[in-house]
Amino acid sequence: MTQNAVRPTPASPTPPGGHLLEVRDLHVEFRTREGVARVINGVTYHLDAGETLAVLGESGSGKSVTAQAIMGILDSPPAYVRAGQILYQGRDLLTRPEEERRQIRGAEIAMIFQDALSALNPVFPVGWQIGESLRERAGMSRADARRRTVELMDLVRIPAAAKRIGDYPHQFSGGMRQRVMIAMALALDPKVLIADEPTTALDVTVQAQIMDLLADLRRDLGMALVLITHDLGVVAGVADRIAVMYAGRIVEHADVHALYRAPAHPYTKGLLESIPRLDVRGQALSSIRGLPPNLMAIPSGCPFHPRCPYVQQVCVDEVPHDLVLGDGRTSACHFAQEVHDDRDD
Amino acid sequence: MLRFILRRLLQMVLAFFGTTLIVYALMFAGQGDPIQALAGERPVTAAQRAYLTEKYHLDATGVGGFFYRYLDYLGGLVQGDLGESLTGRQISDILAAAWPVTVKLAVIAMAVTVIFGVTAGVIAAIRRSGVFDHATLVLTLLVLGIPTIVLAPLAQYFLGVRWPVFPPTAGAQPSFYALLLPGIVLGSLSLATALRLTRTSVTENLRADYVRTARSKGLRRRRIVGVHVLRNSLIPVVTFLGVELGNLMGGAIITEGVFNVPGVGFNLFRGIRTEDGPLVVGIVSVLVVVYLLSNLVVDVLYAVLDPRIRYE
Numbered sequence: 035m036t037q038n039a040v041r042p043t044p045a046s047p048t049p050p051g052g053h054l055l056e057v058r059d060l061h062v063e064f065r066t067r068e069g070v071a072r073v074i075n076g077v078t079y080h081l082d083a084g085e086t087l088a089v090l091g092e093s094g095s096g097k098s099v100t101a102q103a104i105m106g107i108l109d110s111p112p113a114y115v116r117a118g119q120i121l122y123q124g125r126d127l128l129t130r131p132e133e134e135r136r137q138i139r140g141a142e143i144a145m146i147f148q149d150a151l152s153a154l155n156p157v158f159p160v161g162w163q164i165g166e167s168l169r170e171r172a173g174m175s176r177a178d179a180r181r182r183t184v185e186l187m188d189l190v191r192i193p194a195a196a197k198r199i200g201d202y203p204h205q206f207s208g209g210m211r212q213r214v215m216i217a218m219a220l221a222l223d224p225k226v227l228i229a230d231e232p233t234t235a236l237d238v239t240v241q242a243q244i245m246d247l248l249a250d251l252r253r254d255l256g257m258a259l260v261l262i263t264h265d266l267g268v269v270a271g272v273a274d275r276i277a278v279m280y281a282g283r284i285v286e287h288a289d290v291h292a293l294y295r296a297p298a299h300p301y302t303k304g305l306l307e308s309i310p311r312l313d314v315r316g317q318a319l320s321s322i323r324g325l326p327p328n329l330m331a332i333p334s335g336c337p338f339h340p341r342c343p344y345v346q347q348v349c350v351d352e353v354p355h356d357l358v359l360g361d362g363r364t365s366a367c368h369f370a371q372e373v374h375d376d377r378d379d
Numbered sequence: 380m381l382r383f384i385l386r387r388l389l390q391m392v393l394a395f396f397g398t399t400l401i402v403y404a405l406m407f408a409g410q411g412d413p414i415q416a417l418a419g420e421r422p423v424t425a426a427q428r429a430y431l432t433e434k435y436h437l438d439a440t441g442v443g444g445f446f447y448r449y450l451d452y453l454g455g456l457v458q459g460d461l462g463e464s465l466t467g468r469q470i471s472d473i474l475a476a477a478w479p480v481t482v483k484l485a486v487i488a489m490a491v492t493v494i495f496g497v498t499a500g501v502i503a504a505i506r507r508s509g510v511f512d513h514a515t516l517v518l519t520l521l522v523l524g525i526p527t528i529v530l531a532p533l534a535q536y537f538l539g540v541r542w543p544v545f546p547p548t549a550g551a552q553p554s555f556y557a558l559l560l561p562g563i564v565l566g567s568l569s570l571a572t573a574l575r576l577t578r579t580s581v582t583e584n585l586r587a588d589y590v591r592t593a594r595s596k597g598l599r600r601r602r603i604v605g606v607h608v609l610r611n612s613l614i615p616v617v618t619f620l621g622v623e624l625g626n627l628m629g630g631a632i633i634t635e636g637v638f639n640v641p642g643v644g645f646n647l648f649r650g651i652r653t654e655d656g657p658l659v660v661g662i663v664s665v666l667v668v669v670y671l672l673s674n675l676v677v678d679v680l681y682a683v684l685d686p687r688i689r690y691e
Contacts (some may be wrong), residue, residue: 107594139597152588156687157610167596202686218596 052124053080054258055104055143055226060118062099062282064329065111071329073099073113075282081226086252086259088269088290090305091279092326097262100279101228105145106135122226140167144219148231150211154203160214161187161199167221186217190247209240216247220255227252228260233268245272266309270294278302281327281337287356288363298357298365298374300342336368344369380682383690384675391671398667399456399660403449406656452660461661464650470661473646477630480553481642484635485627487555487562488569489620496570497616500577504612505604507582515578519571527568531637534564548639561638565631569623576619580612587611614684618677625673629666 062074074096081087089097102108104120106127120127122142127135147153155163161183168179180199187195190213203211212232219227229248233241249272252259263269269276269290276293278286278301286299297303304322324341327333333340339349348368356364359374367373414423414431432438436448455462461470503512522530538560539547545560584590585608593603630644639645643662650658682688 102591105595107591136597136599139595141597145595147588147592149588153592155589155593155607155611157614157685158607166598170599170602171597204687215592218592222597 052121054083054123055081055260056119056121057100057104058119058121060100060103060120061116062096062103062108062113063116064113069330072332073282073329074103075332076118077279077282077284079277079284079287081258081260083225083258084252084256085274086249086261086272088261088263088273088276089279090263090266090269090276092264094326094329095279096282097279098230099282101145101230101260101262104228105139105143106132107139107145140219140224141171141222142224143226143228144222144224145228145230146212146215146219146232149235150208150215151203151235153215154211156203159200159202160206161201164214164218164221167218171222182221183217186220187214189220189251190214190217192217207240208236209243212236212244213247216244216251220251223255224257226258226260228262230262231264232261234263234265241268248272266305278305281332282329283337283366284356284364285338285366286364288359288365289361292361292363296374298359298363298370299338299367300344300369300373301338303373304341304343336366344373380679380690384679387675387678391668391675394671395664395667396453399453399664400449402663403452403660404445406659407445407448456664461664462657464658464661465653465655466658470658473658474643474662474665477641477643477646480549480558480640481628481630481635481644483553483555484558484562484565484631484640484642485624487558488566488627489624491563491566492569492573492620492623496573497577497613500574500616501581501604501609501612503574503578504581504585512578515574519574522567522571527564527631527633530567531561531564531634534560535637549641550639551641553640558640561631561634561640564638565627565634569620569627573616573619573623577612577616580615581608584608584612614681617684618681621673621677621680625670625677628669628673 057077057079060074060077061072064071064073077096077100079087079089089100091097099108099113102113103115104127108115115128118128122138127138154160161180164186165174165176165179165183168174168182169176174182183199184195187199192198192210192213198206203214206214212235216232227248232248233244236244245268248259248261251257259272261269261273273290276286276288276290277284278293278299280301286293286297286302288298293302294306297306301322304320307320308322310319322341327337327340333350335351336342336349336354339345342349344367346368352368354366354368356366357370358364359370365374414428414437436444436451438444452462459471461474464470464473499511499515503515506512525533535547538544546557549557549561581604585604587608589611590603590608593607598607630642630647632644632648634640635642635645636648643666647659647662647666649655650662678690682690
């Protein structure tokens with residue numbers, strides 16, 4: 035296999051005006067025995083070369099499913115893409131044959147997962163697993179793959195990389211295992227890295243190290259990063275833009291500073307208010323009332339209306355469209371402007 | 380690991396003495412007149428009786444006498460002397476003739492199990508809920524439901540007598556071909572279990588997180604299933620096969636009996652039927668060692684296959 039085989043289309047430049055990666059009006063549903071769960075209901079977001087997009091949302095909001103749809107690794111059954119487009123360098127991946135999508139996985143768009151212990155194969159040494167892409171996809175010899183594997187492990191700052199190449203996943207700490215995952219994802223030099231809750235399973239101090247590492251790697255390697263998380267604290271220092279997901283939709287999409295300064299969707303506002311703060315003492319933590327919606331019976335109108343403090347009759351009757359608030363920020367709320375201007379601190 | 384093996388070997392010594400004692404007791408304690416049993420229907424002269432009483436220390440009676448004889452037997456056993464059967468043949472000679480036949484039979488049965496059971500299990504798991512999956516489920520349940528005592532004569536009748544594809548019995552010095560049918564019958568039971576086990580294990584591993592990782596690396600499906608999934612799925616299967624091989628090495632009393640295969644099980648059964656105490660105890664003593672060793676091998680193999688297992 036030659037280097038060309040790894041990149042199926044000779045790095046076609048992103049079409050003018052287009053984005054590196056663009057998800058357009060994606061719909062995904064899970065067909066189960068109990069019924070059809072609409073997990074993704076018209077997700078639209080984009081990613082430009084070299085930038086970091088944070089996708090924020092609770093469990094079940096559809097952030098991981100969107101990522102898996104981009105990768106083409108959804109489990110069908112039960113998951114089926116019902117509608118939409120996923121454009122990578124202008125090509126709609128959903129219309130491409132499986133073989134072409136396989137070539138893109140890992141080489142163009144790579145992904146790391148939440149729990150590195152279960153995401154790594156327990157019976158193969160980590161070096162073997164990192165080198166597998168190099169041998170199988172890039173056609174490297176064993177010796178070359180081994181050399182490159184040590185380089186990659188050094189790159190993600192695993193101490194004594196050359197010595198640890200033969201160790202098994204269970205012999206590493208949680209943080210080191212996630213570094214192994216990252217090294218594995220970087221093996222084929224992808225243009226996009228999707229990190230699905232990369233720090234959720236880790237200690238707080240280790241979380242910070244992994245986030246720093248990801249930020250450094252993104253800058254040094256010029257990748258674009260999609261950071262999926264439910265933790266607002268994690269994204270603040272790293273992301274350029276934030277897309278907030280609720281019930282399978284992007285409810286708010288904004289520049290990170292603008293969003294923190296003045297959220298324009300009641301859900302985002304609720305999330306920000308539920309972060310513990312050091313400067314406000316002696317108050318009970320506020321939380322968003324109610325529970326995330328049942329995806330088999332999504333509420334009418336705005337899916338957030340049963341939990342929303344701003345709720346009006348229109349929210350029950352009509353699905354809100356994305357309201358553009360300037361600076362490219364959008365909010366799927368009938369009262370986006372009011373929420374944005376309503377600052378209680 | 381080395382300490383684990385040493386400790387297990389020491390435990391084996393204890394287990395060995397314990398089991399031989401029990402078998403020895405069971406075989407001789409209930410016997411009325413061992414000398415008459417030896418002679419069968421024929422009369423025993425006083426001189427013969429005196430000689431045999433002396434030889435087997437039969438003059439010592441009660442519990443003390445039993446232990447005297449047991450220790451005497453054990454003394455020979457430890458030196459590698461299995462003693463003589465009541466027919467006058469050296470038990471070591473009987474085993475030397477029987478074991479190669481049993482080993483051949485075991486190898487055939489194991490080959491059938493691995494080639495058909497494991498392969499079909501993998502296919503059934505990949506095409507879960509398909510026609511192949513359902514067909515193998517019904518077939519394996521059928522095979523598991525029929526005891527060997529029924530399956531062996533059925534196979535013998537249909538494939539040996541009605542449509543003589545195979546020789547109906549093996550006989551002395553059996554050829555490989557003559558052992559094929561008993562081998563398949565013997566293997567069909569572990570085949571069914573191996574198939575179910577492989578299918579479950581592969582199904583479970585196909586859902587594992589590391590499969591999603593392997594897919595996100597852009598590996599071919601053939602490689603994901605053939606390398607990542609299979610390597611994990613085979614851990615319980617290989618363990619099962621190891622234990623099963625140990626069992627097969629001990630001979631198969633029913634199958635060897637039905638097909639007249641002169642293996643270990645066949646001789647053991649003849650010993651029990653003719654109340655040949657020394658032969659039964661001799662064979663069982665060796666079988667105990669084979670069982671214990673094969674179990675040790677399985678434990679070690681388990682640690683080799685799964686790097687997470689460490690014995691301390």
